Amino acid sequence: MIVVVGLSHRSAPVGVRERLAVAPADLVSRLGDLKQRTRAGEMVLLCTCNRVEVMAAPQTGLAESPSALGLRIVDELTVGTPDVRPHLYVHEDRAGIEHLFRVAGSLDSLVVGEPQILGQLKNAFASARAANTVGPWLNRAFEHAFRVAKRVRTETALGAGQVSIPTVAVDLAREIFSELAGHKVVLVGTGEMATLVATLLGRAGAQVSVVGRTAEKTRELAQKLGAVPRNWDDLPSLLVDADIVISSTSARGHVITLEHLTQARRQRHGRNLFLVDLAVPRDVDPRIGDLDGVFLYNVDDLSHVADAALTDRQREAGRAAAIVDEETENYVRRAHAERITPTLVALRERFHAVLEAELDRSLRGQRLILEEAQKEVLRRALGAAVDKLLHAPTLRMRDWAKDENFGDWHTDLLVSAIEGLFQLNESATTTHAESESAKP
Amino acid sequence: MSELLWASFLLSAATYVAACFLFVAQSRRRAAVRARLGPRWAPRLLEIGALLHLSYLVLYALVDRRCPVFSLHSALGFVSLVGVVAYVILSRGRHLEAIGGFVAATAAIFMVAARLIAAQVPEPNDRWLMAVHITSNLLGGGILLVAGCASAFYVWNEHRLKARKLLKHGPKLPPLEALDTVVHRLLWIGLPLLTVGMLTGRIVIKHVDVITAGEKARAGLAGASWVLLLVVLALRQFASWRGRKPAYATLVGVAGIFAVIGLYIVRALLGEGL
Numbered sequence: 268m269i270v271v272v273g274l275s276h277r278s279a280p281v282g283v284r285e286r287l288a289v290a291p292a293d294l295v296s297r298l299g300d301l302k303q304r305t306r307a308g309e310m311v312l313l314c315t316c317n318r319v320e321v322m323a324a325p326q327t328g329l330a331e332s333p334s335a336l337g338l339r340i341v342d343e344l345t346v347g348t349p350d351v352r353p354h355l356y357v358h359e360d361r362a363g364i365e366h367l368f369r370v371a372g373s374l375d376s377l378v379v380g381e382p383q384i385l386g387q388l389k390n391a392f393a394s395a396r397a398a399n400t401v402g403p404w405l406n407r408a409f410e411h412a413f414r415v416a417k418r419v420r421t422e423t424a425l426g427a428g429q430v431s432i433p434t435v436a437v438d439l440a441r442e443i444f445s446e447l448a449g450h451k452v453v454l455v456g457t458g459e460m461a462t463l464v465a466t467l468l469g470r471a472g473a474q475v476s477v478v479g480r481t482a483e484k485t486r487e488l489a490q491k492l493g494a495v496p497r498n499w500d501d502l503p504s505l506l507v508d509a510d511i512v513i514s515s516t517s518a519r520g521h522v523i524t525l526e527h528l529t530q531a532r533r534q535r536h537g538r539n540l541f542l543v544d545l546a547v548p549r550d551v552d553p554r555i556g557d558l559d560g561v562f563l564y565n566v567d568d569l570s571h572v573a574d575a576a577l578t579d580r581q582r583e584a585g586r587a588a589a590i591v592d593e594e595t596e597n598y599v600r601r602a603h604a605e606r607i608t609p610t611l612v613a614l615r616e617r618f619h620a621v622l623e624a625e626l627d628r629s630l631r632g633q634r635l636i637l638e639e640a641q642k643e644v645l646r647r648a649l650g651a652a653v654d655k656l657l658h659a660p661t662l663r664m665r666d667w668a669k670d671e672n673f674g675d676w677h678t679d680l681l682v683s684a685i686e687g688l689f690q691l692n693e694s695a696t697t698t699h700a701e702s703e704s705a706k707p
Numbered sequence: 708m709s710e711l712l713w714a715s716f717l718l719s720a721a722t723y724v725a726a727c728f729l730f731v732a733q734s735r736r737r738a739a740v741r742a743r744l745g746p747r748w749a750p751r752l753l754e755i756g757a758l759l760h761l762s763y764l765v766l767y768a769l770v771d772r773r774c775p776v777f778s779l780h781s782a783l784g785f786v787s788l789v790g791v792v793a794y795v796i797l798s799r800g801r802h803l804e805a806i807g808g809f810v811a812a813t814a815a816i817f818m819v820a821a822r823l824i825a826a827q828v829p830e831p832n833d834r835w836l837m838a839v840h841i842t843s844n845l846l847g848g849g850i851l852l853v854a855g856c857a858s859a860f861y862v863w864n865e866h867r868l869k870a871r872k873l874l875k876h877g878p879k880l881p882p883l884e885a886l887d888t889v890v891h892r893l894l895w896i897g898l899p900l901l902t903v904g905m906l907t908g909r910i911v912i913k914h915v916d917v918i919t920a921g922e923k924a925r926a927g928l929a930g931a932s933w934v935l936l937l938v939v940l941a942l943r944q945f946a947s948w949r950g951r952k953p954a955y956a957t958l959v960g961v962a963g964i965f966a967v968i969g970l971y972i973v974r975a976l977l978g979e980g981l
Contacts, residue, residue, distance in 0.1 A: 439868070442864070442880070443882060443884060444882060444884045445801065445802060445882035445885040536946070536949070537947055537948055538947075538949065539883055539884065539950070556869075559950055560949070560950045560951075562868050562869060571871065572871075
């Protein structure tokens with residue numbers, strides 16, 4: 268099973284989250300490093316503005332519990348930042364799966380029902396696959412999580428008429444500026460969420476300028492948005508004319524400083540300025556929010572605003588949570604059932620191997636001369652008889668394994684009993700030697 | 708005639724109350740009201756209420772056989788009616804529902820209050836000068852009432868947005884920029900009218916033999932409020948002074964003007980004339 272270690276907007280404020288944040292460019296190297304240091308078998312690293320989470324599974328064959336791995340991940344994440352530790356949560360096994368499904372279904376999102384998280388989860392999974400850190404456990408869990416997200420979208424109205432962070436930001440802009448047409452918007456950086464906000468503002472008639480450090484990327488984004496690309500050095504002068512500034516860069520320090528705004532305000536003639544800081548770590552100096560006529564909102568502030576819309580979604584969120592519960596149950600049952608599958612396959616192979624050996628010995632011992640077609644008919648008949656004999660016990664054992672009341676302990680006992688009784692752990696040569704020794 | 712008077716009074720007050728209810732429900736984000744009833748019916752009811760109110764004031768003047776300017780009853784109604792008309796003209800396309808609720812409520816309250824005030828004010832000697840003085844002050848006062856209300860909403864919304872704690876079930880307040888524009892325009896309309904009132908007031912005072920300390924204080928308060936509003940308007944016009952501070956200043960100025968109007972009413976109620 269899997270373990271999830273991390274922190275989110277529910278457990279940690281932005282000031283704590285930003286300390287664990289990983290820039291997109293560093294994601295793969297951080298993932299590889301973390302996997303190696305924690306000796307995990309599989310690992311996916313999800314890093315968004317609202318959460319930093321490590322989904323991992325132990326190495327196969329080591330018989331290690333997910334909790335031991337979880338502790339190692341906690342230790343590794345808190346190296347150099349011990350004060351982050353109280354904000355970290357660890358979800359193991361069923362709780363880990365349920366958490367993953369809730370995240371994929373956007374039930375754990377800052378704005379419940381917002382669609383961005385699914386894309387972010389898919390990107391994190393793709394990055395992990397590219398880094399070759401995904402194995403059977405996480406592969407199965409994530410594929411199932413994506414199906415859960417699809418079910419939630421199609422079977423509930425959680426995403427209908429939703430208030431995502433971008434739409435919350437646009438609504439706030441309307442609370443300040445009423446009509447957005449003709450207002451000047453500056454998009455700093457090329458973050459996904461910020462781009463969405465700029466897109467919505469552009470659709471409302473605002474004039475958008477894009478400022479970025481990479482000229483080519485900035486030009487591409489500006490072209491996509493129908494905006495004007497500007498150089499990074501133009502930012503201070505753009506702040507003079509801007510009505511709305513949306514910032515989402517991966518810079519470690521403040522991109523918009525108090526000095527920037529203090530200088531710009533002299534020429535702004537008291538016009539209101541709406542600053543949306545969607546970056547983690549924050550791009551905008553928080554002291555700017557204290558200036559007259561400046562309205563500064565970061566991701567946490569937007570989440571508080573978005574909470575107002577949550578009450579309208581409680582019913583749908585409840586239905587979505589029921590889907591997540593059902594799918595978690597299905598997944599856990601299937602995972603239990605799959606634990607017994609290798610044993611059942613080995614048992615069947617063992618029976619067929621014994622059958623083959625006995626058939627060969629019988630035919631040789633009786634010195635019967637049969638044609639190949641006759642031998643094949645005989646082999647098939649006996650094979651079918653074995654399958655029929657094993658069918659009922661196989662079904663029964665699968666049912667037991669699926670039954671949550673049966674429990675892991677009983678499943679392990681059953682697997683051990685079958686393996687012991689039928690000597691399934693011994694090599695295939697045993698079968699041959701066994702049949703040879705049984706010769707009269 | 709009196710039945711007609713009563714009918715127009717009751718209908719007008721009821722229409723104002725209904726408009727107020729719809730505006731408030733719309734501002735309080737009641738889904739059904741916001742989607743259907745509010746946007747369509749609240750402004751219409753306010754307009755209908757204003758027409759009924761006007762007809763009531765005309766009928767009252769006919770029944771009373773007095774110039775409405777010199778009637779305290781009509782003056783109160785006139786101030787609120789001017790406020791309603793100013794709102795109806797300036798609110799189009801600006802999402803000022805919360806102010807609409809205030810204006811409608813004020814109009815209804817002023818109407819009922821006017822019915823309860825039975826003071827008879829003696830007509831002055833210089834009727835034309837006083838008529839201009841009172842009319843311009845009432846017009847200016849009505850317009851500045853809406854400006855003061857818009858400033859109060861500006862301060863409230865600015866504080867709420869600044870504190871980043873939008874109320875979960877709080878009202879949807881008018882956008883800051885719309886409020887700023889409305890206050891600016893209302894000051895442009897209201898302040899010249901008030902200036903006429905101030906100037907005619909100076910002339911009226913010159914003809915008065917004895918000026919009491921109370922009258923001097925009242926005139927001083929009116930003058931200080933007028934200067935404050937003039938400064939706000941000038942700074943807004945020539946130095947682009949906007950935001951919370953001018954909103955506070957406007958609020959203080961309008962409060963001063965209404966304190967003076969209130970003192971006039973008290974004086975009239977005490978039987979000391981206008």
